[in-house]
Amino acid sequence: MKFLFERDTWQEVYDSLTKNKLRTALTMVGVWWGILLLIGLLGSARGIENSFNRLFGSFATNSVFVWAQSTSKPFKGFQEGRQVQLKISDAKKIEENVEGIEFVVPRNQSQALVVHNFLSGNFGVNGDYPLLDQVQKKKMIQGRFINQTDIDENRKVVVISEEIYKQLFEKDAEMIGEYIQLNGMNFKVVGMFETGNANMGPSSDIHIPFTTFQQIYNMGENIGWMMITGKPEYDISQIETDAKLILKNLNKVHPEDNRAFGSFNLGKEFAKITGFLTGMQFLTWFVGIATLIAGVFAIGNILLITVKERTKEIGVRRALGATPFEIKRQVVLEAVFITLIAGLLGIISGGSILMLLDSLYGQGDEAMLVNASVSISIVFVALIILIVLGTLIGLIPAFKATSIKPIDALREE
Amino acid sequence: MLKINKLHKSYPIGDSSLHVLKGIDLSVEAGEMVAIMGSSGSGKSTLLNIIGMLDEADEGEYILDNVPIKNLTEKKAAIYRNKFLGFIFQSFNLINYKNALDNVALPLYYQGLKRKERIEKGLFHLEKVGLKDWAHHLPNELSGGQKQRVAIARALAADPKLLLADEPTGALDTKTSHEIMDFIQSLNDEGKTILMVTHEEDIASMCKRIVRLKDGVIIEDTFVEQVRASQYV
Ligand SMILES: Nc1ncnc2c1ncn2[C@@H]1O[C@H](COP(=O)(O)OP(=O)(O)OP(=O)(O)O)[C@@H](O)[C@H]1O
Numbered sequence: 015m016k017f018l019f020e021r022d023t024w025q026e027v028y029d030s031l032t033k034n035k036l037r038t039a040l041t042m043v044g045v046w047w048g049i050l051l052l053i054g055l056l057g058s059a060r061g062i063e064n065s066f067n068r069l070f071g072s073f074a075t076n077s078v079f080v081w082a083q084s085t086s087k088p089f090k091g092f093q094e095g096r097q098v099q100l101k102i103s104d105a106k107k108i109e110e111n112v113e114g115i116e117f118v119v120p121r122n123q124s125q126a127l128v129v130h131n132f133l134s135g136n137f138g139v140n141g142d143y144p145l146l147d148q149v150q151k152k153k154m155i156q157g158r159f160i161n162q163t164d165i166d167e168n169r170k171v172v173v174i175s176e177e178i179y180k181q182l183f184e185k186d187a188e189m190i191g192e193y194i195q196l197n198g199m200n201f202k203v204v205g206m207f208e209t210g211n212a213n214m215g216p217s218s219d220i221h222i223p224f225t226t227f228q229q230i231y232n233m234g235e236n237i238g239w240m241m242i243t244g245k246p247e248y249d250i251s252q253i254e255t256d257a258k259l260i261l262k263n264l265n266k267v268h269p270e271d272n273r274a275f276g277s278f279n280l281g282k283e284f285a286k287i288t289g290f291l292t293g294m295q296f297l298t299w300f301v302g303i304a305t306l307i308a309g310v311f312a313i314g315n316i317l318l319i320t321v322k323e324r325t326k327e328i329g330v331r332r333a334l335g336a337t338p339f340e341i342k343r344q345v346v347l348e349a350v351f352i353t354l355i356a357g358l359l360g361i362i363s364g365g366s367i368l369m370l371l372d373s374l375y376g377q378g379d380e381a382m383l384v385n386a387s388v389s390i391s392i393v394f395v396a397l398i399i400l401i402v403l404g405t406l407i408g409l410i411p412a413f414k415a416t417s418i419k420p421i422d423a424l425r426e427e
Numbered sequence: 428m429l430k431i432n433k434l435h436k437s438y439p440i441g442d443s444s445l446h447v448l449k450g451i452d453l454s455v456e457a458g459e460m461v462a463i464m465g466s467s468g469s470g471k472s473t474l475l476n477i478i479g480m481l482d483e484a485d486e487g488e489y490i491l492d493n494v495p496i497k498n499l500t501e502k503k504a505a506i507y508r509n510k511f512l513g514f515i516f517q518s519f520n521l522i523n524y525k526n527a528l529d530n531v532a533l534p535l536y537y538q539g540l541k542r543k544e545r546i547e548k549g550l551f552h553l554e555k556v557g558l559k560d561w562a563h564h565l566p567n568e569l570s571g572g573q574k575q576r577v578a579i580a581r582a583l584a585a586d587p588k589l590l591l592a593d594e595p596t597g598a599l600d601t602k603t604s605h606e607i608m609d610f611i612q613s614l615n616d617e618g619k620t621i622l623m624v625t626h627e628e629d630i631a632s633m634c635k636r637i638v639r640l641k642d643g644v645i646i647e648d649t650f651v652e653q654v655r656a657s658q659y660v
């Protein structure tokens with residue numbers, strides 16, 4: 015390995031590569047482009063994935079929303095078109111009978127006129143259990159979310175989003191312990207959370223205790239919809255089917271009535287997008303590596319031509335005492351060197367493109383790309399792959415260079 | 428210095444083969460200066476290449492400096508070439524993208540010498556052939572005679588025991604040929620053993636011994652009175 019640190023080794027590489035600069039440059043295009051693709055696309059895919067995770071990060075993704083609609087088939091004496099109503103007991107039954115359930119969270123929602131001092135607005139108000147915080151993580155900025163005592167005592171407390179705060183309060187005004195009016199009733203503000211990036215279902219900016227909601231809106235046992243979360247190892251589509259079947263049974267709905275209950279399967283949507291992202295990454299690797307291999311082969315090919323052109327020179331060197339190993343070593347080194355330089359240029363340009371993308375699409379909360387980048391380890395692996403491929407491909411022209419007898423090489427014109 | 432016994436060499440040509448060397452016996456002592464002559468196609472270059480270990484004989488014995496040369500690996504052959512032999516070619520065979528000094532120093536590179544030492548020795552030999560001032564010129568900036576002198580300096584660089592020259596003056600005009608011969612004679616005077624192929628009688632007469640080949644055998648082997656090239660220069 016000592017030869018790697020000798021000036022002459024590199025002088026030789028430099029001499030032979032600069033002999034035909036244009037060709038050397040063209041030789042490098044393939045590998046350069048392959049690495050550029052790999053870095054650029056993998057980085058972008060990562061950026062999209064990051065932005066996606068930021069968007070959905072607060073949701074338990076293995077979940078499905080279920081609500082009631084009207085029937086589309088007559089059943090057990092009921093006519094079609096009957097409006098179905100979900101009850102708290104439905105939620106309990108699902109929790110007890112469907113396999114793989116983690117949480118079932120019953121929810122209610124209504125519109126209300128919300129007033130604070132002289133500011134007011136019409137907003138959706140949700141009646142919620144503390145459990146909601148488990149499936150749709152609230153990032154509290156101040157105070158707390160609804161707790162069990164609020165539920166038990168039907169407290170008139172409210173948790174609001176930062177967005178609502180901005181609309182109802184003066185800038186920087188104290189709000190924990192303040193009262194706001196919901197349809198004329200005073201509610202004490204106990205917490206404020208960060209407004210979510212993505213809203214699943216109806217707007218989710220104001221939360222009051224479920225029981226309080228029941229009381230003031232006279233809901234009785236009725237609920238608006240429920241969120242069902244499956245344990246990670248269970249298939250959320252199966253849970254959705256099972257839950258709906260139980261709901262149909264409980265509510266005397268024809269088992270094949272597909273309209274009676276609506277649902278939105280977050281897990282399925284999520285899987286679609288992650289599937290897309292995985293697919294994109296796979297494609298990137300595939301395209302990148304294929305391009306790389308093609309590029310490396312191009313290098314091998316050009317070196318083969320170079321070696322052929324230099325047959326006589328190689329013959330002279332051998333007459334002067336170069337061993338076949340020394341000749342091969344030099345050719346392989348040239349191959350590795352070109353591959354590596356092309357790869358490094360690819361990494362630099364790929365990185366620059368990512369930086370450009372980041373400055374164009376990566377700024378702000380709504381950014382399409384978040385931290386579009388590739389990890390150092392990927393870069394490292396790519397470089398090692400390049401060295402290995404470069405060596406392997408270099409062996410072909412290297413053996414070609416010494417396969418011919420010195421005398422025949424010298425005779426070559 | 429070298430001893431050859433019953434050496435045979437054939438080249439396959441299509442299905443048949445061409446018998447080029449048909450039993451050569453030759454021995455050369457240290458300090459000799461031998462011209463190998465013969466008509467075109469008589470096998471002069473073939474013989475010289477076998478002596479230079481660039482090619483291998485089919486049959487027969489070849490001993491160089493007490494080492495039997497037989498079935499050498501390419502690596503061994505390369506090392507012997509580097510240590511024992513210096514080559515001078517008709518067409519110079521300088522590496523065109525290396526300057527004169529780097530060309531001269533190339534055998535030293537393969538000897539594993541440090542760069543500083545190589546430059547020193549390279550310059551020394553360039554000076555010997557009178558081209559120190561041309562050290563940093565590329566071959567295509569040199570005249571034919573200068574190129575051949577660089578090539579000679581390169582052949583001398585590794586301080587070989589035996590110099591092999593295949594028509595060293597073949598590409599040069601008479602005057603330049605004599606200059607080169609004068610220089611080669613001075614090398615021989617210093618004790619170098621020299622074997623050269625030529626088909627010019629006056630060049631051959633500047634050697635000390637003339638070996639004539641015909642159809643792959645030696646038909647004449649005589650010691651001659653050396654004509655000094657310096658008288659023409
Ligand atoms: N590699 C080869 N393959 C086939 N035939 C060859 C090969 N090398 C030489 N020959 C033949 O061998 C014979 C001797 O060739 P060689 O080069 O030794 O001749 P030479 O005496 O040096 O001739 P010249 O004076 O023209 O250089 C020639 O007939 C030549 O055609």
Ligand SMILES: [Mg+2]
Nearest residue numbers: 471472473593
């Ligand atoms: Mg010849």
